[in-house]
Amino acid sequence: MDRLSAMALLVKVTELGSMSAAARALNMPLTTVSRHIGELESALGVRLLARTTRKLTLTDAGVDYVAAARRILEEVENAERQATANIRSQKASW
Incomplete structure (x- = not known):
């Protein structure tokens, strides 16, 4: 799983309060959710969830990481909206 997707997964886990709830919401096996969160923690070298x-619960590092992940995901959404708006604008002018 790429880093951005892993961030989104961690945010979903924290929003829903459990890995099993996130797994159900994302139609993903619980073992897959757990594995991806574990891989993210390993890549970062820090525990994000207790x-x-x-x-x-989020660890102190997890609190900081999730806050940053939310900002990053919001920026990605904004960039995608802007790109889509630009494409629509260009098509309208053709």
Whole structure:
């Protein structure tokens, strides 16, 4: 999974409060969600989520990372909207 997709997955996990809820929402096996989050943590060399049998919480590093990921994902969405608007504008002028 590419880094941007992994960021989006982590944000979804935190928004929904669990990996299983994110897996259901994304129609993805729970093991796949868990693996991708683990791979992201390994790539970064830091734990982003504190896991217990009852609760999933962000670590301090996770709080910072998710905040940054949300900003990045928002910027990507803005860039895509702008590109789409530019394409529509160009087609209209042809």
